[in-house]
Amino acid sequence: MLPSLKNMELPAGYPLSRFFLALSLFGIVAVLSHDGATTVNSTAPLNLRGDIVAVSNTDVIGTRKEDQCLSLDSSLRQLINSTDQVFLLAPPKAAGTTMNWFASECTNGVHPGHVLQKPDELEALLTNSYELPKVVSSHVLKYHQVVHLIKHVPRNTLMIYVHRPETSRVTSAINWVVIGRACRCATKGVCGGANGQDPMPVEFEKIEGDDCYVKEDKLVDLIKSRKNEINDGASKLLTCETFEAIEDYAPNMVFMDYKQANHLQHLLAEKYCPQMSETVEANVASKKQNQVFVITKEAVNKKGDHTVNLEEWTKTKTNYLEMSLQLNERATCVAKGRAMEDKLYSCKDNFLHSKALLD
Numbered sequence: 001m002l003p004s005l006k007n008m009e010l011p012a013g014y015p016l017s018r019f020f021l022a023l024s025l026f027g028i029v030a031v032l033s034h035d036g037a038t039t040v041n042s043t044a045p046l047n048l049r050g051d052i053v054a055v056s057n058t059d060v061i062g063t064r065k066e067d068q069c070l071s072l073d074s075s076l077r078q079l080i081n082s083t084d085q086v087f088l089l090a091p092p093k094a095a096g097t098t099m100n101w102f103a104s105e106c107t108n109g110v111h112p113g114h115v116l117q118k119p120d121e122l123e124a125l126l127t128n129s130y131e132l133p134k135v136v137s138s139h140v141l142k143y144h145q146v147v148h149l150i151k152h153v154p155r156n157t158l159m160i161y162v163h164r165p166e167t168s169r170v171t172s173a174i175n176w177v178v179i180g181r182a183c184r185c186a187t188k189g190v191c192g193g194a195n196g197q198d199p200m201p202v203e204f205e206k207i208e209g210d211d212c213y214v215k216e217d218k219l220v221d222l223i224k225s226r227k228n229e230i231n232d233g234a235s236k237l238l239t240c241e242t243f244e245a246i247e248d249y250a251p252n253m254v255f256m257d258y259k260q261a262n263h264l265q266h267l268l269a270e271k272y273c274p275q276m277s278e279t280v281e282a283n284v285a286s287k288k289q290n291q292v293f294v295i296t297k298e299a300v301n302k303k304g305d306h307t308v309n310l311e312e313w314t315k316t317k318t319n320y321l322e323m324s325l326q327l328n329e330r331a332t333c334v335a336k337g338r339a340m341e342d343k344l345y346s347c348k349d350n351f352l353h354s355k356a357l358l359d
Contacts, residue, residue, distance in 0.1 A: 068356035069347035083158040088137035090162035092229035093172040095261040096139040102280040103137035106273035141232045143239040150245040159253040166234045173229035183212035183290040211291045235331035243336045257350035
């Protein structure tokens with residue numbers, strides 16, 4: 001048992017606060033007992049003046065593992081309700097369009113669109129409208145767009161990064177670029193995109209109605225080009241610069257799995273737009289009317305046919321795409337990204353506060 005300090009004598013003129021601070025460096029803090037004696041307690045913290053400070057583990061997110069993992073029915077709701085502004089960030093093919101539509105509905109159309117892709121234009125928001133939107137959502141394409149927010153948003157602003165595992169995201173992006181962009185452009189003349197993306201011209205072998213046929217080697221060349229949504233993923237967003245900014249600025253930031261988009265909408269609506277009675281879901285892929293068939297080098301079914309639906313082709317090739325085509329060649333700090341992903345998917349509801357990355 002540690003001794004009472006009641007009768008301990010200090011050198012004349014020695015500041016008592018300095019004595020307490022010295023004790024705190026060894027994990028020992030002095031507190032007053034009921035009888036007025038000064039006794040030692042190893043859990044009560046001191047500030048730099050030597051004052052005893054009471055701190056609850058729930059005051060700061062990240063002090064415990066269960067605080068780093070946020071729950072839909074409790075801690076995430078509390079976090080959202082304690083903030084004055086929310087920024088939603090998502091790479092392409094990670095529920096970003098869904099969240100953009102939600103933000104527009106939530107703000108009655110005041111939503112500024114993909115403004116986060118152009119940090120230099122954020123200043124214009126100050127004068128474009130007197131009432132500024134409380135919920136802003138945007139696809140992000142480059143790491144500096146994420147880093148800009150991490151560095152400059154105030155503490156009472158919440159950033160939510162919508163994450164999708166890269167293998168799944170790339171597969172979805174390939175399907176969308178080939179079907180939703182290239183084939184639609186070839187059959188309907190609907191080319192390009194809202195953000196000025198390349199329409200992805202593809203040398204289709206033949207076109208029948210709304211269906212496009214492409215040789216396997218031509219398809220591989222298109223994927224290797226890494227244009228548009230195929231390239232705009234974790235390798236360009238979750239970089240060393242991004243993780244360094246998180247470490248340097250300790251933002252109020254949450255990582256979430258893209259499949260939780262509808263659940264997040266419910267919580268945001270409670271706080272910022274209670275008039276919304278339904279969630280918004282913009283599954284662009286489900287509305288594709290075109291089909292693309294891959295002409296393979298060998299028969300792929302019992303009939304001996306050499307064609308297979310593109311979505312079946314990408315599903316079959318999924319685990320080899322990134323490796324064979326070296327799609328992660330330009331990625332940096334991949335280990336940190338995978339560590340974040342491991343922590344995120346260890347959380348019951350797949351919401352993780354960025355303070356978990358500061359350990």
